[in-house]
Amino acid sequence: MCQERYFTKKHEWxxxxxxxxxxxxxxxxxxDHAQRALGDVVYCELPSVGAKFKRDDTFAxxxxxxxxxxxxxxxxxxxxxxxxxxxxxxxxxNKSPYENGWLIQAFINDKEKKNISSTLMTEKQYKQFLETNxxxxxx
Amino acid sequence: xxHSRLVVQLIKCKKLVSYAYGQSLQSHYIQRLAIGRGSxxxxxxxxxxVYTCGLRRxxxxxxxxxxxxxxxxxxxxxxxxxxGLLTFHGPGQLVAYPVLPLQHPQLRLALRTYISxxxxxxxxxxxxxxxHTRIYSGIDTGKSVSYAGAWxxxxxxxxxxxxxxxxxxxxxxxxxxxSINMNWFDHIVPCGxxxxxxxxxxxxxxxxxxxxxxxxxxxxxxxxxxxxxxxLIESDCDYKQ
Numbered sequence: 455m456c457q458e459r460y461f462t463k464k465h466e467w468x469x470x471x472x473x474x475x476x477x478x479x480x481x482x483x484x485x486d487h488a489q490r491a492l493g494d495v496v497y498c499e500l501p502s503v504g505a506k507f508k509r510d511d512t513f514a515x516x517x518x519x520x521x522x523x524x525x526x527x528x529x530x531x532x533x534x535x536x537x538x539x540x541x542x543x544x545x546x547x548n549k550s551p552y553e554n555g556w557l558i559q560a561f562i563n564d565k566e567k568k569n570i571s572s573t574l575m576t577e578k579q580y581k582q583f584l585e586t587n588x589x590x591x592x593x
Numbered sequence: 594x595x596h597s598r599l600v601v602q603l604i605k606c607k608k609l610v611s612y613a614y615g616q617s618l619q620s621h622y623i624q625r626l627a628i629g630r631g632s633x634x635x636x637x638x639x640x641x642x643v644y645t646c647g648l649r650r651x652x653x654x655x656x657x658x659x660x661x662x663x664x665x666x667x668x669x670x671x672x673x674x675x676x677g678l679l680t681f682h683g684p685g686q687l688v689a690y691p692v693l694p695l696q697h698p699q700l701r702l703a704l705r706t707y708i709s710x711x712x713x714x715x716x717x718x719x720x721x722x723x724x725h726t727r728i729y730s731g732i733d734t735g736k737s738v739s740y741a742g743a744w745x746x747x748x749x750x751x752x753x754x755x756x757x758x759x760x761x762x763x764x765x766x767x768x769x770x771x772s773i774n775m776n777w778f779d780h781i782v783p784c785g786x787x788x789x790x791x792x793x794x795x796x797x798x799x800x801x802x803x804x805x806x807x808x809x810x811x812x813x814x815x816x817x818x819x820x821x822x823x824x825l826i827e828s829d830c831d832y833k834q
Binding site for chain 2: 490491492497499512515519521522523524588
């Protein structure tokens with residue numbers, strides 16, 4: 455059973471995975487708003503398992519119609535898994551941004567786990583954030 | 594409610610520059626903007642002959658043997674972190690790098706809107722020169738990613754795009770084949786296309802009249818200002834290598 459998602463201002467989402475082991479693991483992807491803003495994703499460059507990132511570091515790059523853009527870590531973590539399906543089907547990010555189009559999984563510590571709910575937005579807060587930050591040309 | 598236009602400084606490089614210099618120049622303006630001390634900038638350049646590839650550079654796109662072969666032709670070779678595949682830059686080709694903060698209150702552009710505006714600028718510029726009924730946009734005609742740019746008679750690509758968007762600031766940009774020596778394109782699979790699908794403005798004008806970069810620049814500037822709703826103010830290049 456999956457927990458609720460939290461969102462960053464840069465349109466990434468993070469979700470705690472079942473914590474039945476000693477380590478705390480999260481899954482990260484980009485929001486539906488982000489995938490629509492990017493357009494069709496044609497290529498995805500993901501980090502290696504074991505790579506460590508701090509909050510706000512670039513952990514992946516996505517190429518959509520003629521542009522390459524970055525994805526930023528919502529919190530500190532160590533990569534535990536990457537979505538291999540994206541190598542051949544990068545557009546899963548567009549078709550299923552919250553399920554099959556997830557980007558990475560990472561191990562985080564207890565402090566970071568607390569940071570998720572205290573520093574990031576709930577889905578409801580994210581929806582409000584989108585309303586008040588409408589970009590020109592948004593649909 | 595219309596907002597006042599964003600002022601963008603226009604920097605025109607007067608001479609041919611190396612690709613490495615062009616990237617340092619671009620980085621200079623990006624860094625300044627990122628720390629809040631610079632201005633949004635549009636750089637216009639012409640490069641010494643260079644082949645470049647984008648973020649996608651697997652061996653199905655380019656190998657080290659390919660790179661050696663291209664260098665032996667007298668051109669440079671660079672890997673970049675922009676979108677798009679293999680291309681060539683050289684004298685007679687206008688290269689434009691808009692360094693813009695898309696989330697600036699006077700812009701507020703989603704990335705795909707920025708790309709669409711940039712493509713429209715290419716289409717309107719080339720349309721003014723060759724006739725608007727002859728020019729087609731790659732993205733709007735509903736084709737796949739590689740087609741972004743401006744197409745003559747919907748068959749031959751004359752203007753190209755490859756963008757990078759990082760930390761809210763755009764880099765890299767577009768190129769327009771004006772009077773470039775087209776033989777350079779014989780040695781690669783440009784943008785993943787058949788060589789016959791690449792052209793220049795000069796090659797498309799009847800009776801072989803030349804269309805130079807200098808003649809294209811004012812037309813490009815005019816359409817860029819109009820489509821992005823910005824004010825371009827020419828500045829001297831203040832970056833010394």
